[in-house]
Amino acid sequence: MKTILVLLKGYPRLSETFIAQELLGLERAGFSLILVAMRRPTDKKRHPVHDEIRAPVWYLPEYLHEEPVRVLRALWKVRRFPxxxxxxxxxxxxxxRDVSRNRFRRFGQAVVLAAEWPKDAGWLHVHFIHxxxxxxRYASMMNGMAWTVSAHAKDIWTSPDWELREKLADADWAVTCTRVGYDQLTMLSGARRNVHLSYHGLDLDRFPPFTGARSARDGSNPADPVRLLSVGRAVPKKGYDVLLEALARLPTDLAWNFVHIGGGDVLSRLKEQAERLGIAGRITWKGxxxxxxxxxxxxxxDLFTLACRITEDGDRDGLPNVMVEAASQGLPVVSTTVSGITELFADGENSLLVAPENAEALAAALTRMIREPDLRRNLAARAEHKVRTEFDHKNSIADLERLFTASWNREN
Known part of the structure; x- marks a missing residue:
């Protein structure tokens, strides 16, 4: 079995547990991995799964001018490659078509990757298609190594069609984690039809069923307010500004507290917005x-919520992994109908969903879920059942094992 070199944008990252989970799953399935990242870690914490992955990690120069000797030495070497x-x-x-420093940086990183390619690596797999x-793609052309790609969400929707078409034409295959992403990439793949759908799922051993009793809080007791939770980076596509507007519209007689977990570029602006809306005292920002x-x-x-949206540049979530995690614990979900969310959740069946950018509708859904603990339990039980029967990460690992094996057999 060949050693796979896995190229990552950054590693390790707290916000990309689905990638770490996949890497560990591949190792447990018997694959030998080498990890290469384009950026060094910035998170101060690590998930336990990161410490269980055995693969060695090395880093490309994040900015070419920071390691000029390394880049020039690599260029001198690969200029002779066929x-x-x-x-x-x-x-x-x-x-x-993309006049930017970023384009030069990617070519330079590819030069270093091709020049420093480990002798025992026989395949290149990359996460994110942007x-x-x-x-x-550039490194594959230089050293003749076959490559494959896992596409996710932002990388699909913020990349121009011409670039996606050309990458899909060169890659052996691509895999993506939502039906909406699959449909988009399949359309762009043309006659090759080399795109595959595989949901990430969860490592359900890490998320065993919650056996405790869910509370009957209904927002009527100021001494025991309903506990609202959201997990996600404070970035525009998560819609936290809309969520704060919705929280500010909740009826004044409802007792609630909101906890946010995650970092993000707009966190300070959200805190200022909460102050302006007069709800800052009910919010805990955990980081x-x-x-x-x-x-x-x-x-x-008592309740999980996200207000996902499509931003002006097309960026959007696929199916946020945190929503799958929440459902696995019997925690009811209130969210929006964006992208892959509707591939797990259905309004009125196992969640409450509203259109994006609609703070009034989101507030109404939250109010209903807060006031009706029986509704929360019923919807959450159905969502948890779907997660545990259809979103086991072992299915995704089996899909990847099949795809890698088929590719290697064709080459040999």
Missing amino acids: GFNRALKAFLKDLP TPASVA ALDQRDVLQHYRDS
């Missing part, structure tokens, strides 16, 4: 936490 001219032509074709796949702490919050809370 595929270097092909990669250079591809880069020069891409450059007029900038990491650019590095993989980034590891998976064990997040699990405990799922179990201690």
Whole structure:
């Protein structure tokens, strides 16, 4: 079995537990991995799963000017590779369509990747079809190594169609984790039809059923308010500004507290917004936490909510992993109908969903869920059943094992 070099945008990352879970799953299935990241970690915490992954990790130069000797030494080496001219032509074709420092950086990182390629690595797999796949594509051309890609959400919806088409034409295959993403990439793959759908799922051993009793809080007791929870980075596509507006519209007689877990670029703006709306006293901003702490919050809370949206540049979530985690613990969900969310959750069947960007409708759904603990229990039980029967991560690992094996058999 070949050793797979897995190219990642950054590693380890608290917000990408689904990738770490997949890496560990592949190792447990018998695959040998080498991890290469384009960025060094910035999170101060690690999930337990990161410590269980045995694969060695090394890093490409995040910015070329920071390691000029390394980059020049690599360029001197790969200029003699038979595929270097092909990669250079591809880069020069891409450059007029994307004139940016980022494009030069990706080519330089590809040069280093090809030059420092480990002798025992026989395959290149990359997570995210935007900038990491650019590095993989150029490096593959240089050293002749076959490559494959896992596409997720932002990388699909913020990449131009021309770039996705050309990457899908060069990659052996692509896999993605939502039906809506699959449909988009399949359309762009043309006659190749080399895109596969595989939901990430959860490692259900890490998320065993919650056996405790859910509370009957209904917002009527100020001394025991309903506990609302959200987990996610404070970035525009998560819709936290809309969620805060919805919380501010909740009836004044409802007793509630809201906990947010996660870092993010707009966190300070959200805190200022909460102050302006007069709800800051009911909100606790926890920052980034590891998976064990997040699990405990799922179990201690009464309701999970996210207000996902599609941003102006097309960015959006797929199916947020945290929503699957919450459902696995019998925690009811209130969210929006964006993207892959409706592939697990259905309004009135196992959750309450509203259209994005509608604070009034979100407030009404939250109010209903807060006031009706029996509704919370019934919807959450159905969502948990679906997670435990259809979203086991072992299914995804089996899909990848089948795809890798088929590719290697074709090559041999």
